[in-house]
Amino acid sequence: MEVEAALESFHSLTLANIMPRLETMPVVTADADLLSVLKILRSRHHVWVVESRENMKLVGVIRYIDVIDVLLPPEAHKFKLGMTSKIMRSMLGGATKAEDVAERHVLTIDKDATVLDALMKMRKYRVQVLAVVEDGKLVGEVSLRILIDELLRLLRVGGAQWKQ
Template sequence: MENLENALGKYHEIKLKHVIPPINTMPVVCCNDPIIKVMEILRSRHHVWVINCEEEGSLLGVIKYLSVIDFLLPPDKHNLYIGSTRSALKSVIGGAKTAKEVMEKNALAINHNATVLEALIKMKRYGIQILAVLDDDERLIGEISLKILINKFLSLCLAQ
């Protein structure tokens, strides 16, 4: 049990920049990429990060797997109420063509110098399992997921 506590103490202090996988392994599209490209990625992933490729990768938003429902439904099948036309506008039939038009703008992110503990606290607070990891210039450089964090913890435990 003591070894487990020692591993956990070390684990909490690890900087995210030392844990994140390379960006070329992440699901990323440029904001002007077509929805078809987004859907191709979502066949095997649960999300796609949307970046501004013209501004060296600044994070603009995220598209989640379940958002595909909004793409495929015709605008008249969305539940509309005052102030909620956004999902209807995400419909391909409603005119959406690019990743930027269908993304959620408020992707949750964390700085690459944050610790594993800070990431866990943020995930718990917002009830999510993945965060975008940004450098000091707000560019997307990685992602941290609960799966990555579990694997890192297990590697520390098994190394002792």
């Protein structure tokens, strides 16, 4: 299998076929305390926030980088129009639960979308992870790491050789 052919089949894979099982993903409920969120973020780059484990309705995402806002005191956020949400996200500003600090505007993609669709969306919005949703419910995720792993797996299986 040539690299071109491997990339072509890679691009046409649907996300449903490559996304990790829900149990393996970093997920907390909206009412989870911030300490449990921070514990997950020690080893993960993001945590999905859902309404409940039963309905899995996506509330938002907390990214590793967002922890800076959580840890800073409210006065460290220079007050500008539209910055009030960041002040509220501070632990000292009163944030106690996952839903208090979650970014509500989550980039999502359908489970029937292709790897190419996901890559195009990641590039357009300069993100490394997308929530895979179905009817507003979190069903999976796709990240650059998952895509790299899948491409390497395809190349190994197909025995493709990189040619100079």
